[in-house]
Amino acid sequence: MPIHEKSLIRPENIRTHDKLVLDGVDVSGHWSTFIETRVVSDYNERLQEEIAALPGGEYIHRCWQCGSCTNSCTVNAVNPDFNPRYWIYLIRVGMESELLRDKDIIWQCVSCNKCTYACPRDVFPEGVMKATAHWLELKGHTPKSRSTMFDEEFSEQVIATGKIEEGRIIRGFFARSAQPLRQDWLIEMGKRLARKLPFKMGMLLGIAALIRPRTRGWGRSRDAIASYVGEQEQRQRKALSLPEPGAK
């Protein structure tokens, strides 16, 4: 289905002749504006399948291009280049190189889910945006985002211990994302916590940070979750034709 939408015409594809006379009629300037035709030959016929293999992208095939997601989108209201309906279209027809032109704005989705409620086909466009951002990282088109690094740190700690220990998560996340731990906002937060937190709770937090407690009898649950996560990652790598970790 072709898309006719003024905001989707790239400025570099618009051509105007300063001086042009056709059959004796002066069509110089604005009157000679036309859109340069393009030939797309590098289709990725598996693109929809690849996005559908990632969490959130499962229902992309249901989209009928009504545009309700883009019309209701919080980010589109301030940046018309952020266009979920258009990206879903590109994915469904396999126009990978066209999608990659917008790789630096796709991650801007704020997960408000307004599109999810507006979608008449239960495509879950928010999920598709997340799956697409994840796909860009897995394929090496964009560096790993801080949000992904946080998710990894969080999941690893929950799987390992069955618990969340905030201080450890913050330290681990800052280390992964190569950020200094001494940040003004963090120091200020620590000071306020120290002032307001009941003494007993502060003690328990301190002990938890030191001894890394685990949920009792967590071993079997940990093994089951780790095995499921491993299976899912393997399935995703296969769908995206990515090599196994450590393979040359």
Ligand code: SF4
């Ligand atoms: S969840 Fe993302 S794509 Fe959906 S409306 Fe919000 S910002 Fe837009």
Ligand code: SF4
């Ligand atoms: S609202 Fe749903 S069906 Fe309509 S364009 Fe967006 S994803 Fe497709």
